[in-house]
Amino acid sequence: MQKKYSSYFAFLIITLLYFPTQAQYFSRQDSLRGTITAERAWWNVTHYLIDFTPDYEKRTITGKMTLSFKVLKENRIMQIDLQQPMQIDKVSWKGQNLSFQRDGNVYLIDFKQNIKPSKEIEQIEITYSGKPRVAIRPPWDGGWIWTRDAKGNPWMSVACQGLGASVWYPCKDHQSDEPDSAAMRITVPKTLAAIGNGRLRQVQDNQNGTHTFTWAVTKPINSYNLVPYIGKYANWTEVYEGEKGKLDCSYWVLEHNLEKAKTHFKVVPQMMQCFEHWFGAYPFYEDSYKLVESPHLGMEHQSAVAYGNEYYMGYKGSDLSGTGWGLKWDFIIIHETGHEWFGNNISTNDIADMWVHEGFTAYSETIFTQCAFGKEAGNDYVIGTRRLIQNDIPIIGTYGVNKRGSGDMYYKGANMLHTIRQIINDDEKFRKILRGLNQSFYHQTVDSKQVESYISEQAGRDFSKVFEQYLRTVQVPILEYKVGNNEIAYRWTECVKDFDMPIKAKIRGEEHWLSPTEQWQTLAVKEKVKKGENITLEFDRNFYVKFRVVR
Numbered sequence: 001m002q003k004k005y006s007s008y009f010a011f012l013i014i015t016l017l018y019f020p021t022q023a024q025y026f027s028r029q030d031s032l033r034g035t036i037t038a039e040r041a042w043w044n045v046t047h048y049l050i051d052f053t054p055d056y057e058k059r060t061i062t063g064k065m066t067l068s069f070k071v072l073k074e075n076r077i078m079q080i081d082l083q084q085p086m087q088i089d090k091v092s093w094k095g096q097n098l099s100f101q102r103d104g105n106v107y108l109i110d111f112k113q114n115i116k117p118s119k120e121i122e123q124i125e126i127t128y129s130g131k132p133r134v135a136i137r138p139p140w141d142g143g144w145i146w147t148r149d150a151k152g153n154p155w156m157s158v159a160c161q162g163l164g165a166s167v168w169y170p171c172k173d174h175q176s177d178e179p180d181s182a183a184m185r186i187t188v189p190k191t192l193a194a195i196g197n198g199r200l201r202q203v204q205d206n207q208n209g210t211h212t213f214t215w216a217v218t219k220p221i222n223s224y225n226l227v228p229y230i231g232k233y234a235n236w237t238e239v240y241e242g243e244k245g246k247l248d249c250s251y252w253v254l255e256h257n258l259e260k261a262k263t264h265f266k267v268v269p270q271m272m273q274c275f276e277h278w279f280g281a282y283p284f285y286e287d288s289y290k291l292v293e294s295p296h297l298g299m300e301h302q303s304a305v306a307y308g309n310e311y312y313m314g315y316k317g318s319d320l321s322g323t324g325w326g327l328k329w330d331f332i333i334i335h336e337t338g339h340e341w342f343g344n345n346i347s348t349n350d351i352a353d354m355w356v357h358e359g360f361t362a363y364s365e366t367i368f369t370q371c372a373f374g375k376e377a378g379n380d381y382v383i384g385t386r387r388l389i390q391n392d393i394p395i396i397g398t399y400g401v402n403k404r405g406s407g408d409m410y411y412k413g414a415n416m417l418h419t420i421r422q423i424i425n426d427d428e429k430f431r432k433i434l435r436g437l438n439q440s441f442y443h444q445t446v447d448s449k450q451v452e453s454y455i456s457e458q459a460g461r462d463f464s465k466v467f468e469q470y471l472r473t474v475q476v477p478i479l480e481y482k483v484g485n486n487e488i489a490y491r492w493t494e495c496v497k498d499f500d501m502p503i504k505a506k507i508r509g510e511e512h513w514l515s516p517t518e519q520w521q522t523l524a525v526k527e528k529v530k531k532g533e534n535i536t537l538e539f540d541r542n543f544y545v546k547f548r549v550v551r
């Protein structure tokens with residue numbers, strides 16, 4: 001049996017590998033990747049068609065990208081991203097070959113003339129090939145995955161969030177520009193199946209020992225979410241009766257895991273019912289929902305969620321919260337599906353704002369725990385995850401250079417949202433805010449500030465200082481307090497200027513809302529108490545803050 005790590009050690013693996021500490025030095029390549037350069041700004045992607053063949057024995061890919069785009073303003077030089085050692089072999093446009101130059105992981109394609117804006121959708125074909133970077137420890141250290149399943153069959157996929165889709169196909173590798181739709185044509189030996197995002201459109205027998213699977217999505221998709229899975233797969237389907245009608249659910253697992261998976265995946269309808277109630281209708285009914293067994297732990301590949309948790313409960317058999325509640329459900333099914341709403345439906349323009357993906361999705365774990373086991377179980381879970389928060393660097397990263405912030409975007413982000421929920425003090429309103437986010441920003445890319453403003457507007461309370469505190473500093477606000485003969489005094493410290501977050505407390509068993517500021521506030525108590533008496537004051541545990549008694 002596989003060794004089961006402690007929850008804290010498991011989380012450190014995530015943090016250290018997926019969010020390594022780096023000096024704040026950014027190269028020209030960082031800027032080319034993370035910035036909307038002049039060579040990117042003049043056009044928008046409308047469609048990707050990736051037609052490719054992986055060679056398992058040679059560890060190579062050959063393919064052709066048909067890229068459709070809309071011209072926004074006049075220009076002639078186009079930036080296309082493709083990471084070394086992959087290479088572009090030919091680019092054609094309207095029957096003519098175009099010249100191109102390489103600059104590290106970027107190609108600059110010359111159209112030989114200025115292309116002017118019009119209603120017409122332009123299209124280029126990019127032939128490419130090479131040995132893509134091999135993933136060392138996917139999904140954290142990403143790249144193409146060449147492995148075998150337990151029966152010795154070839155098993156292939158890719159994990160490239162953060163690293164970028166350009167590790168294996170040429171594209172505009174920036175989150176702010178999602179194609180409106182996309183398709184993959186994957187040619188593999190007839191002994192294997194190939195699964196992609198969206199719906200299966202065709203399986204073509206090539207009469208040469210191979211067949212080509214064509215998959216297509218009809219809705220906008222992050223470039224890193226376009227991912228193939230190739231292996232000895234078995235499949236079954238079911239229909240979930242959801243908010244928008246019939247949702248086709250499809251499951252692709254390794255053949256020898258079929259019966260085990262049929263039992264383990266029975267949680268999906270319960271999960272969908274919970275998430276649709278709290279977040280709104282599943283955002284991709286048109287493209288279906290799939291769980292696909294993957295040769296890595298998991299990832300939120302839109303409409304084809306990667307599942308690699310080896311049929312354990314919790315996170316590979318451990319509970320990240322340390323409370324026991326996290327062992328009552330499969331972490332990867334719940335977390336990665338939560339991303340269909342936060343990350344896939346609502347995507348950020350820059351990965352510096354990636355907390356919008358991960359903070360809300362980490363909180364979806366709490367939401368599911370509440371749906372399945374009650375509100376206090378959900379509270380226990382999210383509070384338990386605080387022990388994983390490191391407060392090393394701010395959650396918001398550096399803009400324009402493809403740089404995330406702290407791994408605290410997961411559980412510090414979730415605990416910030418949980419704290420905001422307490423301040424709103426109306427779960428129905430909070431639920432409407434979560435649903436409203438998914439409706440107002442439906443299939444859109446956004447900035448953190450837009451999400452922050454929306455929450456404040458809908459809550460009817462300015463949360464700007466709360467967001468500034470938790471997203472942009474590493475300080476956890478400290479509530480200092482002291483008990484006098486007939487009053488309690490309190491104030492915020494270790495906080496941003498003008499921080500005025502309210503907090504709930506019980507004084508002698510009676511509930512009070514305190515409104516601390518940076519200045520001492522006082523509240524008279526009904527009965528005289530001795531200085532420092534410990535029975536008078538109990539703060540609500542659901543607020544992510546620290547406390548300090550002043551004598």
